[in-house]
Amino acid sequence: MFDTSHLSRRQMLQFAGGAAVYGALPIITARPAEATPAMLASAIRDLVGEATVKVGKVKLEIPPLVENGNTVPMTVSVDSPMTADDHVKSVHVFNEKNPQPNIGNFHLGPRAGRAKVTTRIRLADSQKVTAIAQLSDGSFWSGSVDVIVTLAACTEEVP
């Protein structure tokens, strides 16, 4: 699958016409307004490939009822001794209903001492947030949490 984003419209149409002759259809993806479960699954697959993701070890702490979806405190932690032989290499956080499936990737290692990262995220709607950790032995572990997001009562103009 090659990157079509740099082609002009004319080139794309020419290609489409040409490809039809050869029997291969190019896929032109317009930017979707919101993520679909397929995008989320695809993003996770980009990370783990064909490996199985086991459920466990990963804890996501997000307030179950969020006051404002613009700034949501999130802590992701992984149960790991964080030694040179047994540690978390990276933690990847995904969501299902924002325009994009990725939230953040955090690269750790034995120097971290504790696999725990806190940040603030944006959630467009009530949804599930999933975190997948890659351990030093190559295994993948995941944890999820369901979050309810309320919105501000009044919209306003920008000042």
Add this chain to the structure above:
Amino acid sequence: MASALVNVPPKAKKGAVIEIRTLMSHIMEPGYRRTAAGDLVPRDIITSFSCRFNGEEIFRADLFPAIAANPFLSFFTVATESGKFEFEWIGDNGFVANASATITVEA
């Protein structure tokens, strides 16, 4: 005036696991908002944050539009020796910001 607020304990015992907190002022424009006229406001976010200690990378984060404005990041590291933490934020439109903090590690 890009400003960073970093918090590193000034002293720690060797082997202790310490928390580092950082706060960077940045709009983190997601690239999905539209102006009143309907035009898309282009994406302008911090895409990467890294922390080095005495030159060695100890933490790195890839950030996406889903990270809230004025990104706050807290993470941990093991205190090994006295030295200097260097923090770097890199983002769209050539954004680069740096900060540093020192720590004294006692045996």
Add this chain to the structure above:
Amino acid sequence: MMRLRRLLLGVVVLTAVPALAAEIPPAERRSGYTFMTWDTKAMQDDDTANPGMLAVMDGEALWNAKAGETNKSCADCHGDASVSMRGVAAHYPAFDKPLGHPVDIEQRINLCRKDHQKASPFANESRELLALTAFIGKQSRGQPITSGDDEALAPFVARGHELFMQRQGQLNLACTNCHDGNWDKHLAGAPITQGQPNGYPEYRLEWQAMGSLQRRIRSCMTGVRAQAFDFGSPDMVALELYLMSRAHGMAIETPAVRP
């Protein structure tokens, strides 16, 4: 939109329209802080994690920066802000004798810039003005509000009170209807606070930025579909003054965090 309008009209009917709701007694005054969830409170309480502290840091840099034709900084006249500015924000808006009317902190800063630094004024809601007001406001953190004590302010407090009680906008609501008559209830899932101004300028999660009391008042007015007062207009300052005097005795929380 229609559903929200009907909902709000319903709220108004339920209050049985006491034409002038009594002011909240001092013992029952509650900061907006008390209506927030634990996580948002934690964000405010921790100076290493409060996004408003970024503005305070910028403000400190501005306080020490030389400016204008006189090439003087605020510090050159006012010295250490933690001493000279302590308690100042807690009694603003204050009466300005030469002008003969109250000015708020933003106007005071720009007056100082014009008269003493010979510098151009900071624009309303500009990063610089928010940073300086946040820095000055923080020097009053924990101090009780004493705005409105000056007798010369009495007619302006009265005007502010009048504006607070006056119905306005397409939704025909007065500030008092929600903030005196229905606080602690909910509007579309969000708690209705008493509308106390004790944390400004504040970092509002909805804005993902710092903002002044004037910005917040303007967005409330837009919310009821009224024409919002201009920044720095006499009615705006009178309303700010009334709100601060209504919060008399409450502690300043600048820089506050609010949803």
